[in-house]
Amino acid sequence: MPDASDTVLRDVVSHPEAIFAFDNSYARMPSRFFARVDPTPVSAPRLICLNRGLAIELGVDPDRLGNADAVQVLAGATVPEGAEPLAMAYAGHQFGNFVPQLGDGRALLLGEVIGRDGVRRDIQLKGSGPTPFSRRGDGRAALGPALREFIVSEAMAALGIPTTRSLAVVATGETVRRERPLQGAVLTRVARSHVRVGTFQFFRAREDVDGLRLLADHVIARHYPEVASSDPAPLGTQYRAMLEQVVARTAALIALWQSVGFIHGVMNTDNMQVAGETIDYGPCAFMDSFHPGTVYSSIDAGGRYAYGNQPQIGHWNMARLAEAMLPLLGSDPQEAVDAANAALATFPDRFQAAWDAAFRRKLGLMTGQDTDRTLAHDLLTIMAGQGADFTLTFRRLSDLAAPGAGEEAMAAFRSLFAQPMAVDDWLATWRQRTAQEAGEPMERLRAMRNVNPAFIPRNHQVEHALVAAETGTTGPLEDLVEVLRRPFDNQPGRAAYALPPRPEQVVAATFCGT
DSSP states (O other), X not given: OOOHHHHHHHHHHHOTTOSSOBOOSGGGSOGGGEEEOOOOOOSSOEEEEEOHHHHHHTTOOHHHHTSHHHHHHHTTSSOOTTOOXXXXXXXEEETTEEESOOOOSSEEXXXXXXXXXXXXXXXXXXXXXXXXXXXXOXXXXXXXXXXXXXXXXXXHHHTTOOBOEEEEEEEEEEEEESSSEEEEEEEEEEESOOOBHHHHHHHHHTTOHHHHHHHHHHHHHHHOGGGOOSSOOOTTHHHHHHHHHHHHHHHHHHHHHHHHTEEOSOOOGGGOBTTSOBOOOSSOEEOSBOOTTOOOBTTOTTOTTOGGGHHHHHHHHHHHHHHHHGGGSOSSHHHHHHHHHHHHTTHHHHHHHHHHHHHHHHTTOXXXXXXXXXXXXXXXXXXXXXXXXXXXXXXXXXXXXXXXXXXXXXXXXXXXXXXXXXXXXXXXXXXXXXXXXXXXXXXXXXXXXXXXXXXXXXXXXXXXXXHHHHTTOOHHHHHHHHHHTSTTSOOTTOGGGGSOOOGGGOOOOBOOOO
């Protein structure tokens, strides 16, 4: 008996007029949740990159997506059958300041599809033209930021970190005006949801408790069905459970960011999704030399969203979600506040447990001891003081776990530190700790290489690929994406992609695409 996913794929392929098999739940919400608006046509759309593997996961024929009719859809020039384009309403705290109305100012949710895995996902066009939420903006995206999101989001997926995905980037043939004229583009983004912390804040700011309840019910049905109950229950029970689940997923997500040296750049509440995925890749970056105060975002002058601040900001954002949900958490105001505080109080321990587990794995430790956290922090402190590269430090430490690892591996590891002797005492402690483990060295080596990537989207390599693509040469982009699809593998002939930048290649700032 064929499974349902096979049926979906055959249906899509057998009806030429249907590119996506849409089933749109958010479009059935009340009209105050969004603005219905069609994308703005563009003059000369041209496909730059297509994620064939993701297309297959969605039950979409990737060959079909590459043809001229589909490119018109991906550019926003044609609305496909079954789509119900809408710009979602939301609010948000931006750098700590509350804005009661933001919304999709340059993006449209085309609709939702149920993939071959049975998971419902949004299909969104980013850069598809102005909406009622554009706030005097042009509603467009530039090619460089669209390609950056394609590269980095797909790298995150390959690293095993929950993330929105990128299906395609289409150049529009038009110019967008930022600090200078730039080529326009539309990114097709795929997400389990585009509901944000700021979506809840939107309804709370309007004292729209019915809207809050409808939104929470939608989120529970779509992302947290395990907390729903058909039996009579005290007021707020399932909403408290939902809040606890969002807190848990957010804490775990940020711990994973920390474990790979990823800096989001703009952790505003409108950029934090309630389904637990990384969303909105603006001025984001992976660190080269490690330091907890590292900031890449050109608009984060005060370092609010520095690497080391991400856990605290995640907790702060969850507090804003809890505030927005207070009317749902209990009929008595104090009861609701107590429930919110109880959920928020779990964040630090959840984050710490996820961080401990991630860094224990990075150090090759199969079991847990009380001293493991100190061992990890001590290494990070030395790295920060010595300018050691985050990714290479852990990858080359993995090499030291190999049976018979010799002087060459040791020299390669120590060379990452400005004063190599600074890490020698730590190495001795690490060896003593790993000697207490029952696993074989080869087992430890494999385990460490499976969590310590050799390849990340290094800023200088991303910039090189973007500059080349903007001049019409997509080879560097395609090569980089291909390397990043297998971040944990030793890839012969690709060693240059693992290297940190030379001084003249360092990218000190990344920029928002708006």
